[in-house]
Amino acid sequence: MSAAPETKIVLEPERYELRATPMHLFAMDRRDFMKAIGGGIAILLVAKDALALQESGRRTGMRENMPREINAWLHIAQDGSITVFTGKVEIGQNIRTSLTQTVADELHVELASIAMVMGDTQLTPFDAGTFGSRTTPQMGTQLRRVAWAARDVLTGLAAKHWNVDASRLVAENGKISERSGGRSITYAELAQGQSLAQMMPTEDPVTPATEWKIAGQPVRKIAARDFVTGRHKYTPDLKRPGMLYGKVVRPSAFGATLISADVSAAKAMPGVTVVRDGDFIGVAAPDELTAERAAEVIKAEWKTTPQISNKELFEFVKKNAEQNPAEENRYRQTKGSISGGLSAAAHRLESEYHISYIAHSPLEPRAALAEWKDGKVTVWTGTQRPFAVREELAQAFHLSNDNVRVIVPDTGAAYGGKHTGECAVEAARLAQGAQKPVHLMWTREEEFTWAYFRPAGVIEIKSGVSADGMLTAWEFHNYNSGAAAIATMYDVPNQLTEFHPVNSPLRQGSYRSLAACANHFARESHMDDCAHAAGVDPLEFRMKNLKEPRLRAVYEAAAQKFGWQNRKATPERGFGIAAASIRAATSPRARKWPWIAHRAK
């Protein structure tokens, strides 16, 4: 990593990486909290700063409130049942399984004895969302700390119970036992009659990976049987008493506004409610077919405005880049001199790569079931950010967060596409109008037309290669498709890398790998062109221009497995090699992230 420029590009929140600000969970004192959960032992993981505040508050005699900045918590009920609470959601990445393994590993209990409550804004601590591959490194470690603390508390209780030193005790299989092989007591027996809330800072030590027994082992998906028998209830499978089916009347074009609507025919249909609110028109009906027919008979007139066509898109993106401020440009990195590097080159190349808008297309479309009761709304919906969707609902209906509950059933995938709550808001609006629970599921067509997309973009690369196959210049411009992994991991003395944000013509947002995929595609395609121009084997060209030892090792291993040296291309069958990291190549964190090499035939 010697000479590469340090990555300083910062993504804009919302447009290129969705984030949210911390919210609060508990506004109750410790005694009320323990009463609410029925006693037992609760271990709460609290951000270090918050815990310090809490403790200083306690010392000055303030009321003993529960801390608000709780990351995760674990409860051992008086009957010994173990429940873990996290704001993360299960969307097919199997974290319900892996996080359960983590807790079981550290608490020394079986997988089956742990229940995991996830993504329920009323029950789980605030979480910004399930995205960016952060669950295992962050939440996994936090839950491990919680479980470690729980084991420590249980050991302490047993030591007190028997009046022995805790060092003589060991936790295994849901029991604390004397190392001598004498007495043992179950976690359930220890939790009986307790009303104990223990707070842990987020920085306690945990068992090192080399000593893990359950975590890291291949195990069956939790509740796998429910999935192979069709019993698992995804959001679209839920029903509530008196529930209606919703359908939204979509505008005739993107960006269209409503001029007028004749809803009389729809209103005349038995059991149909029509909701019109601003540019929104939707219906709720006793069954899906009636809802579809009611939506079809609504005669709406829309005012459309000209939109960018696919043909014009890439030109538009390039021409409409926002002006990056010249001074301290946070989107630009430079090193050496591009003009110097280009004039020293024997081969000069210039290419443009187009990155399309693409739909996430999770097999479970956006869906929501909304129910109002006493001015409060509960929405079941498949989202990666339940707390952000709660916020959207609260804003849309002018409610306080306390009056909105979002529950995320284990969901049929998301891929970065379910960060927002438009379907939840639509279902809630229809339910409010119909005064009954409303089930709304987007069609695949709605998914492809009205969901946000992976950002489209243009990537321009100019490069120079010396006669002996060394890169002398590398100028890389990414228009709109995102800055993740924008820096090249190859060693080039003269570089200019710049990200150009654009006000996108279509709604856009996170996507699996986000920009990394686009940047790798352009960079590695161009590397092949450079190798070709210099008359050097593509793998050799990469190795000549690469110092990073781990990536070199990845290339060597991949090439060896593939038999790169002895392969011959035929007119029908060529092959190539490229490598990538899912993070920016030059960020310090990248060293911890995996390098991936692909050989494609």
Added chain:
Amino acid sequence: MARVTEINVNGTRHAIDVDGDATLLSVLRDQLDLTGTKYGCGEGQCAACTVLIDGNPRHSCQTKVGSVGQRQITTIEGLEKDGKLHPVQQAFMDVDAMQCAYCTSGMILGSVALLKSNPRPSEAEIVEYMNGHICRCGVYQRIGQAIALASERMKGGAA
């Protein structure tokens, strides 16, 4: 279209009262609460809604309930017998052939139909037959392994 008043699902005759134009998918899910059959695209392009009609795989989103008549429909809920999973279900579990598992019901029913028509399929035949089934998480390799495992366990005979 005329009303439809009964339907045979998983060996049971159900009384219903629906418009014959309604999709079989919506009737299974909304009237009979058999929600294991999934909506994925509504256009017969993803096969998440696959059910067996007289043993043949069909897209229930493209099947009007009025066209089914007296034929026997099998959904994912009908494969388990006396608490025992169908060998294909068991193999999907054992190989962990699922991520979000939204496509799993359709995958399993498609696999059951494949093994009925071709009890010992080659890898290429599995890929060919299952081509219409979409898994956006990308578990195809393990799905193929699960089908091969089920075929092996069924010793070439249908369960």
